[in-house]
Amino acid sequence: MLATATLRVNETFYSLQGEGSAIGVPAFFIRLDGCPLRCAWCDTPYALEGTAGTEVTASALAAQSAHANAVIITGGEPLVQDVAPLVEALHGKHITIETSGTIFADLPGVxxxxxxxxxxxxxYRPKPLTLRKFCASAPGRMQLKFVLADDRDYEEALACVRDLRDALPPDTPIVLQPESASAGSGAGYVTTLRRLSEKALGDDRWSGLSLRVLPQLHYLLWGGEPGR
Ligand code: SF4
Structure with missing residues (x-):
């Protein structure tokens, strides 16, 4: 019954997870259509309006991803839509939801x-109350990933984590990554990543946190091309 529920899908593709603690893992991507935010450097502007997608059933999406061990539900902002039927249809797979942390969803199957x-x-600014709900409902099943374009972003990311510290489950990965458009490509990207890495390594305010500094692998490999 639930498998007949439909979601508005912008695109699907098979690629490598390009971000976060599972970087490099092959996965089937389901990009849902629509997002209420308009981040200045959004790398998926074609998936914001919610008018570019097609309606696809949860069971059809599960069939398309049958060959993959891992499925990444992304957007846009996937939690704008009711993803529970899709999570149920994908039971048995490693399911990641990529979200801005502005909409809460309690989904034990994720x-x-x-x-x-x-x-x-x-x-925009982080939404601490929503983040705290994720901390309470998904210990051991969450990571915080900050996209950083400048020093102000770095300080705001640090402040966000420190403010959450009493609620943050132990060993929650905290990922810092350069904002790709401002980091540029090739040697420029590496220089930006090195600067961020050295800044974080020399900053003991991250002490006791599970910090990672990572690139966006898909940006390095394919320059942010859609469907990659
Ligand atoms: S939340 Fe994500 S998809 Fe939405 S505008 Fe920001 S970067 Fe783009």
Missing amino acids: SLFSISPKVGSSG
Whole structure:
């Protein structure tokens, strides 16, 4: 019954997870259509309006992903839609939901909530109450991933994590990654990543946290091309 529920899908593709603690893992991507935010550097502007997608049933999406061990439900903002039927249809797979952390969903079947709180240069601020709900409902199944364009973003990311510290489950991965458009490509990207890495390594305010500094692998490999 639930498998006949439909979701508005912008695109599907098979690629490598490009971000976060599962970077490099092959996965089937389901990009849902629509997002209420308009981040200044959004890398999927074609998936924001919610008018570019097609309606696909949860069971059809599960069939398309049959060959993959891992499925990444992304957007847009996937939690704008009711993804529960899709999570149910994908039972048995490693399911990641990529979200901005502005909409809460309690979904025990999700393996990893990859939450990207928006800071400074995006034009938005983190939503601490929503983040705290994820901390309470998904311990061991969440990571916080910050996209950083400048020093102000870095400080706001750190402040966000420190403010959450009493609620944050132990060993929650905290991922810092350069904002790709401002980081540029090739040697410029590496220089930006090195600067961020050295800044974080020299900053003992991250002490006791499970910090990672990572690139966006799909951006390095394919330059942010849709369907990759
Ligand atoms: S939340 Fe994500 S999809 Fe939505 S505008 Fe921001 S970067 Fe783009």
